[in-house]
Amino acid sequence: MLDINICLQQNDSDKPLVLGLFINQKVEIDDKINDDIEELIKSKLIKLELGETNKITTFSKIKNKVIYLIGLGAKEEYTKEKLKEVTKSLTASLGKELVIQFDSFIGNLDVLEAAFEFVLNAHYYNYKYDEFLSKKIENDVSWEFVTKYEVKQTIIEAMNLAVAIDNTRDLVNKPYNYLSAIDLADYAQELVKTLDNERISIHTYDKKQIEVLKMGAFLAVNKGSTCEPRLIYIKYQGLDEWKDPIALVGKGIMYDTGGYSIKTSMNTMKCDMAGAATVLGVLECLVRNEVKVNAMVIICATDNRINGEALLPDDIVTAMNGKTIEIVSTDAEGRLTLADGVYFAQKEGSQEVIDIATLTGACVVALGEYTTGIFGNHQDNINKFLDVAIKTGESTWQLPITEHIKKQVRSSKVADFTNSTGRNMGASGAAAFIEGFIEEKTKWIHLDIAGTAFHTTPSNKEFYGATGVMVQTIYNYLK
Secondary structure, three states: OEEEEEEOOOOOOOOOEEEEEOOOOOOOOOOOOHHHHHHHHHOOOOOOOOOOEEEEEOOOOOOOOEEEEEEOOOHHHOOHHHHHHHHOOOOHHHOOEEEEEHHHHOOOOOHHHHHHHHHHHHHHOOOOOOOOOOOOOOOOEEEEEEOOOOOHHHHHHHHHHHHHHHHHHHHHHOOHHHOOHHHHHHHHHHHHHHHOOOOEEEEEEOHHHHHHOOOHHHHHHHOOOOOOOEEEEEEEEOOOOOOOOEEEEEEEEEEEOOOOOOOOOOOOHHHHHHHHHHHHHHHHHHHHOOOOOEEEEEEEEEEEOOOOOOOOOOOEEEOOOOOEEEOOOOOOOHHHHHHHHHHHHHHOOOOEEEEEEOOOHHHHHHHOOOOEEEEEOOHHHHHHHHHHHHHHOOOEEEOOOOHHHHHHHOOOOOOOEEOOOOOOOHHHHHHHHHHOOOOOOOEEEEEEOOOOOEEOOOOOOOOOEEOOOOHHHHHHHHO
16 A cells, blocks of 8 residues: 655655656756766666666765665656556565655656656555455555645545555455455445445345346346345436436456356456456546546346256346347356346446456457457447557457357347357457347447456566456546
8 A cells, every 4th residue: 555645845854765867867866975876877886777776875975864766768768658667666665665756757758647657556566465364465655755746636536546446456356255246235335335425326236126127147147156146236426417327337246166067267266256346446436536427337246156056058048128048158157147237227328338347268368468358339439448548558459249240149049149159259259249238329348357357477566366457447438
């Protein structure tokens, strides 16, 4: 966790001083030590390539006993992406309390953009998940953030987003025995209570109420569970009038065994509710930053487990919109809950729907662990989303839904839809299935985060496990 106190000028502190320096930039820290540092640079004892961290002991020549000089590389090559790389070094390993000379890290970047990225990314790379460790991870950091610029509101917004991403990651990292569908509904209730905003309201539906709604696809997934499902419905009215709400539908499979189409390996399947956690994270940030948008969050929460009542291959279920679905694989369960979820959103008045889900292993095969698959039926909205993703630095790639794939989803001999088209075109087949429950007038985007939501072997210095991917991009898209 990162705590920040903004200072207009450096106070009289002996805490470690952190500042950035470009190659060939003149040293202007303090006259008492500038020449010494210049000599160290000339002798190659200090390296200023991007991300290099140089620890300098000041021998009491200045108040700060230690200086951390962070290499920024060549100034003309400095970008927002390179600033992000630099912030990965600003961890508790440098000290619990630091004085950050922010202005030294700006270079040619926009001041507010640089402040936002600096704070958001530094917070992200100081994340930890130690809820169940007897010995906690000590990486909390407190900063004195020294700057001559007015960046307070920007930092507040960045911190609100950073905390929302942290909370998203915490939810995804939490094991199923501590986070069932009922527990998630309780979390959502508590979140709304904590946000304490008259513009937000929540209703959670229990199993009997879901049965009244005739959400047969959602309920079919829950048949093998000893834990009741929950439909979580949250409304945020950021505008003066409730109109044109954008629906965020998150896949909420709290644990996925695959059902009778059992998985050969199900470790990390606690992360199958990452879509649900993501939309709750986006909601939290929208409310805290008072974004002027109307939004609704919909989560069909259940686990996918096996008992004598569980869903079987060859079963036929009826979705909320009256369409029938042949069950080819019980491991293609997330799309069943999303079918009822997106239809519910439209019945509640939304004509723009974004669903997000850890949906297919095929998407991981196609795009890997650092690129999210995007599908949709409205190219202008997809292009806008892709542009926002580029700006936030979250990699996305559009994948197709062809007429051939649509026909395959509707190829069942005994029902309106088949819930699986097999491994070939698996990501597109799943997207095409969901699109079958999107009405013609509705603009729709589908995000497949199967590879990007959870990293067991992180390669970019992020913490093991949940990534909180797409919270920032969806937030900025709505903003």
